[in-house]
Amino acid sequence: MKRLRCRECGRLRDFEPAYVCEHCFGPLEVAYDFDEVRQRISRDSIARGPNTIWRYRDLLPAPEGEPIDLGTGFTSLVKARNLGKALGLDHLYLKNDTLNPTGSFKDRNVAVATNFALSYGFDTLSCSSTGNLAGSVAAYAARAGLRAMVFIPAGLEPGKVGAASAYGATVVEVGGTYDDVNRLCAELADLYRWAIVNVNLRPFYSEGSKTLAFEIVEQLGWRAPDHIVVPVAAGSLLAKTAKAFQELIGAGLVTEAPTRIHAAQAQGCAPVSTAVQRGADAITPVRPNSIAKSLAIGNPADGRYAARAVRASGGWATACREDAVLDGMALLAETEGILSEPAGGVVVAGLQELVAQGRIRRDETVVICITGSGLKTTELFGVRDGHRLQLGKARASDFVRALAEVENAPAGVV
Numbered sequence: 318m319k320r321l322r323c324r325e326c327g328r329l330r331d332f333e334p335a336y337v338c339e340h341c342f343g344p345l346e347v348a349y350d351f352d353e354v355r356q357r358i359s360r361d362s363i364a365r366g367p368n369t370i371w372r373y374r375d376l377l378p379a380p381e382g383e384p385i386d387l388g389t390g391f392t393s394l395v396k397a398r399n400l401g402k403a404l405g406l407d408h409l410y411l412k413n414d415t416l417n418p419t420g421s422f423k424d425r426n427v428a429v430a431t432n433f434a435l436s437y438g439f440d441t442l443s444c445s446s447t448g449n450l451a452g453s454v455a456a457y458a459a460r461a462g463l464r465a466m467v468f469i470p471a472g473l474e475p476g477k478v479g480a481a482s483a484y485g486a487t488v489v490e491v492g493g494t495y496d497d498v499n500r501l502c503a504e505l506a507d508l509y510r511w512a513i514v515n516v517n518l519r520p521f522y523s524e525g526s527k528t529l530a531f532e533i534v535e536q537l538g539w540r541a542p543d544h545i546v547v548p549v550a551a552g553s554l555l556a557k558t559a560k561a562f563q564e565l566i567g568a569g570l571v572t573e574a575p576t577r578i579h580a581a582q583a584q585g586c587a588p589v590s591t592a593v594q595r596g597a598d599a600i601t602p603v604r605p606n607s608i609a610k611s612l613a614i615g616n617p618a619d620g621r622y623a624a625r626a627v628r629a630s631g632g633w634a635t636a637c638r639e640d641a642v643l644d645g646m647a648l649l650a651e652t653e654g655i656l657s658e659p660a661g662g663v664v665v666a667g668l669q670e671l672v673a674q675g676r677i678r679r680d681e682t683v684v685i686c687i688t689g690s691g692l693k694t695t696e697l698f699g700v701r702d703g704h705r706l707q708l709g710k711a712r713a714s715d716f717v718r719a720l721a722e723v724e725n726a727p728a729g730v731v
């Protein structure tokens with residue numbers, strides 16, 4: 318019922334651990350028999366499933382038995398009234414993927430890849446990572462009893478490196494950019510029989526990304542939104558968001574999904590957004606230098622497919638200023654109480670641009686994807702001016718005076 322299809326030449330082959338087409342070397346993806354899927358699932362059968370990504374197991378490369386999991390997915394879709402008001406949107410929603418077990422949407426990919434790796438007898442789980450994937454692979458390997466070997470560029474946020482290490486992974490820090498790390502991992506995939514989840518298990522890994530869009534549509538009452546804003550690193554999440562909408566139609570769960578898919582990147586690393594804005598099909602690689610380290614992939618593996626998906630949906634792409642990233646994070650935290658890492662700031666800044674450009678109207682339904690928790694990047698949150706009171710001693714009169722100073726109010730009004 319599940320097979321692999323080449324994304325370039327379209328040839329089909331059996332479902333097995335493979336990632337490149339033997340005819341044209343194009344990347345493979347998982348293909349489903351929708352006649353069969355339609356027999357098996359319905360909105361009701363999904364609603365009876367677990368409150369995790371496994372409620373969509375018929376549209377995933379799922380194992381035969383019970384999957385190993387940490388409780389990934391089915392994160393809240395929050396109606397963002399305050400942020401919506403600030404931006405002039407009446408129907409703005411946040412998909413809060415900071416709520417996943419290790420604090421990022423990567424758990425969706427890794428949950429799928431880990432179960433695939435177990436089914437096919439791999440003993441080592443590995444990845445090349447911009448930070449969040451390393452923690453996720455480390456946690457799932459611990460849960461599954463596999464060895465974890467994670468590769469990262471030097472200089473990532475300490476919270477991300479520390480978490481991966483705490484879960485027991487061997488953390489390999491490599492001099493250079495993520496793209497150098499990824500090239501190394503592609504070589505290692507030929508040397509070791511490891512499940513390098515985003516390299517030789519990429520067709521299975523990337524399927525996990527679809528569940529974010531599945532959930533959004535289900536949580537909106539089986540209706541696709543008018544717009545979705547997706548942060549882009551390698552482009553897997555965005556490309557698979559488009560695949561998810563098509564599959565919901567194929568499975569008969571919705572009749573249409575006219576969603577405009579928008580890509581959000583930061584100026585310091587925006588190869589996909591640049592291609593979309595220029596109308597180019599090819600991605601020109603860049604050397605990343607961005608505060609949004611989780612998105613800092615200069616030569617994105619799925620960049621071309623992501624750019625195509627944006628264009629095909631009628632969406633657009635943003636490359637926000639680097640200093641808009643922290644502002645976006647602060648705005649999200651202050652208005653909605655959600656602490657995100659820089660990727661969330663990139664998305665909020667991108668949304669602001671799209672609204673300012675008139676690409677999104679007030680009355681349309683908009684979902685933005687908040688894909689990573691700010692609890693891993695706390696070094697970015699200093700106490701801001703006007704938000705700090707320091708008392709030498711624990712005296713009420715000192716507090717009254719200090720409060721009056723920051724609020725510019727007369728002292729002694731208590």
Ligand SMILES: *Cc1c(COP(=O)(O)O)cnc(C)c1O
Pocket residue numbers: 421422423449450526548549550551552553554555611612658660688689690
């Ligand atoms: C990896 C990552 C992304 C982007 O994922 P791709 O599928 O590689 O484009 C977005 N947000 C966060 C927080 C991530 O860690």
Ligand SMILES: [Zn+2]
Pocket residue numbers: 323324325326327328338339340341342343
């Ligand atoms: Zn091919």
